[in-house]
Amino acid sequence: MKIAVIGNGIVGATFVNEMLERHPNSDIVQFDGLKGTATIASAGIIAPWLSKRRNQKWYNLARQGAEFMQEMAQKYQMPKDVYLQSGVIYTRDSDDKLQSLLELAQQRIQNAPQMGDFSEVTSSQIKKLFPFIQSTSNGVFVRGGARIDGQRFIHFLNLRNQEKVQVVQAPAKITIEGQQAFVNGSNFDLVIVAAGAWLAQTLAPLGIQAQVRPQKGQLIEINLPDNQFIDHNAPVLMPEGERDFIPTNDGTLLIGATHENDQGFDLTVSAEIVKDLLASGQRIIPGLSEKAIKHVRVGTRAYTEDFAPFFGRLPQHSQILVASGLGSSGLTTGPIIGKLLVDLIDNPLLDVSHLTKPISTYVN
Numbered sequence: 001m002k003i004a005v006i007g008n009g010i011v012g013a014t015f016v017n018e019m020l021e022r023h024p025n026s027d028i029v030q031f032d033g034l035k036g037t038a039t040i041a042s043a044g045i046i047a048p049w050l051s052k053r054r055n056q057k058w059y060n061l062a063r064q065g066a067e068f069m070q071e072m073a074q075k076y077q078m079p080k081d082v083y084l085q086s087g088v089i090y091t092r093d094s095d096d097k098l099q100s101l102l103e104l105a106q107q108r109i110q111n112a113p114q115m116g117d118f119s120e121v122t123s124s125q126i127k128k129l130f131p132f133i134q135s136t137s138n139g140v141f142v143r144g145g146a147r148i149d150g151q152r153f154i155h156f157l158n159l160r161n162q163e164k165v166q167v168v169q170a171p172a173k174i175t176i177e178g179q180q181a182f183v184n185g186s187n188f189d190l191v192i193v194a195a196g197a198w199l200a201q202t203l204a205p206l207g208i209q210a211q212v213r214p215q216k217g218q219l220i221e222i223n224l225p226d227n228q229f230i231d232h233n234a235p236v237l238m239p240e241g242e243r244d245f246i247p248t249n250d251g252t253l254l255i256g257a258t259h260e261n262d263q264g265f266d267l268t269v270s271a272e273i274v275k276d277l278l279a280s281g282q283r284i285i286p287g288l289s290e291k292a293i294k295h296v297r298v299g300t301r302a303y304t305e306d307f308a309p310f311f312g313r314l315p316q317h318s319q320i321l322v323a324s325g326l327g328s329s330g331l332t333t334g335p336i337i338g339k340l341l342v343d344l345i346d347n348p349l350l351d352v353s354h355l356t357k358p359i360s361t362y363v364n
């Protein structure tokens with residue numbers, strides 16, 4: 001089967017990997033090449049279980065996504081700088097809030113054993129893990145939480161499959177003639193549009209409207225002050241009311257990220273936002289100065305009106321499958337969506353209604 005895959009973010013890369021696992025003789029051409037790929041800019045937190053979101057379909061998908069990511073990491077023995085089950089700490093500034101978070105954790109673990117063990121941690125225990133911070137409130141430590149490096153994750157899968165995939169570093173244009181789908185003039189049996197925030201513009205030439213909008217995300221990567229260092233196995237720290245703090249395997253710390261709905265596809269670093277991210281860092285880490293900023297990451301997420309991801313076959317064109325709208329938890333849901341697209345190719349009647357609304361909700 002000849003397949004075009006548009007996009008090499010976490011969805012496109014995982015789809016290709018899963019397709020080749022199950023159908024090693026697939027003839028795949030992968031198109032990529034736009035700037036702002038969300039997966040490359042991302043922070044890397046995989047911990048959906050204590051989310052307050054009420055969308056049950058999203059939660060089902062994210063819970064299965066975190067589990068699938070763990071399975072992939074084990075199966076392919078991903079190195080720690082790609083995927084690390086580091087755990088995640090959430091702090092709360094009152095005992096009541098802490099108790100309700102612990103209750104939620106107790107409820108959620110019933111159907112999510114991959115959440116691992118969880119327990120209350122005191123501010124001094126947190127300080128032992130992060131000696132460079134000033135004291136925080138007490139928190140909950142969820143040990144099954146993980147962090148991934150989105151760019152390295154894609155690179156890992158790309159390397160695994162490089163012999164079997166033709167990569168075209170150019171924007172892809174889809175055309176339809178009769179019952180046949182073409183990408184940049186070549187005919188394909190199937191077209192997978194894993195185009196993230198660019199789904200609407202990729203489908204527009206077909207007269208199809210996708211209800212997906214771009215959301216700018218920025219985060220800063222900092223070196224710790226005074227030659228302090230961070231343990232490579234340190235968990236993610238999510239202090240209440242502050243930005244998230246994500247240790248990297250390079251000994252740096254990511255602080256972020258923003259959710260900017262009014263900036264379109266703009267990728268410029270905003271001085272005001274950097275100041276705001278640094279200020280959050282300074283409230284947690286004494287002595288942190290602007291000089292500590294090593295790099296600013298900027299990327300474009302896709303989001304939908306109900307902030308839910310979607311995926312499936314286009315009703316108008318059965319040879320085209322799409323996925324988008326992954327929003328701020330797309331590292332968590334991306335790999336399972338890549339896998340589910342292969343499930344839908346193998347079984348077009350597969351029921352995914354517990355995971356996503358009908359595709360016509362978002363694409364018409």
Ligand SMILES: Cc1cc2nc3c(=O)[nH]c(=O)nc-3n(C[C@H](O)[C@H](O)[C@H](O)COP(=O)(O)OP(=O)(O)OC[C@H]3O[C@@H](n4cnc5c(N)ncnc54)[C@H](O)[C@@H]3O)c2cc1C
Pocket residue numbers: 006007008009010011012031032033034035036037038039040041042043044045046150170171172173194195196197198199202216217218219256257258297298299300301302323324325326327328329330331332333334
């Ligand atoms: C700053 C930031 C922090 C984040 N932190 C987290 C986090 O901690 N945890 C979490 O779970 N999620 C996080 N996310 C969200 C997550 O990164 C995204 O939801 C997810 O990576 C989206 O994956 P995707 O494959 O759908 O899209 P992308 O990764 O954006 O990939 C889309 C790809 O399609 C290509 N493309 C598009 N159109 C075309 C075309 N016409 N022709 C050729 N190529 C095309 C692009 O070049 C790109 O490679 C974060 C995102 C950002 C920006």
